[in-house]
Amino acid sequence: MISGSQRDAAVVRTCVGCRRRAPASELLRVVVRRSEGSDNRLIPDPQRRLSGRGAHVHHSSNCLEQAVRKRAFARALRIEGAVDVAAVRTLVESESAERPTPAHEAGRDRMKTTR
Template sequence: MTTSDRAIRTCVGCRQRRPQRELFRCVIDADGHARVSRTAPGRGGWICGVDCLDAARKTRGFERAWRVRSAADVDDRLRDELNRANEQGGDRRRRCETDDDERVH
């Protein structure tokens, strides 16, 4: 078992704890744009997928993870990046169970 198999991260949207390999890492690049990258330097926020973006925006999850005051460009750019990463990463669908509903990622 490798370290990444045991590493647990919390989604900034739904707040569920999952193995690191099941989540996407989102960072702010040098130009100040949000992007999906496991290897980019800097603080990262982990998210299950596109469905958790709205919750992350409402709870200011990325602002806390990145320690910035505003992450205004997150929604559209990051949504595109997550969709692209999900397509390249194969079948990453799983249930994201929250108190109020169930969503498929």
């Protein structure tokens, strides 16, 4: 029988920011909570337990900013209107000091090739 941690390791999701695939355990799940106003508020779901459609993003401010710039959250969550990412941004920025640089960003400077 497969345990919960083994099952989570096998689940692969795509980051809406950089579009790279990664194990779900390496990504932050985000869900939307509709407010009475026109804004849809994104809620971080680190335990992946909240109900509703989710989108995934790396724990990186670069990936978060790419997702915001490309309006990827609205597309992935199938919502219309403005999206408030303040709660997700706060969590990602607080984690950035604790987490090492994500593997997909670590070698960017070394990726330049000369011919």
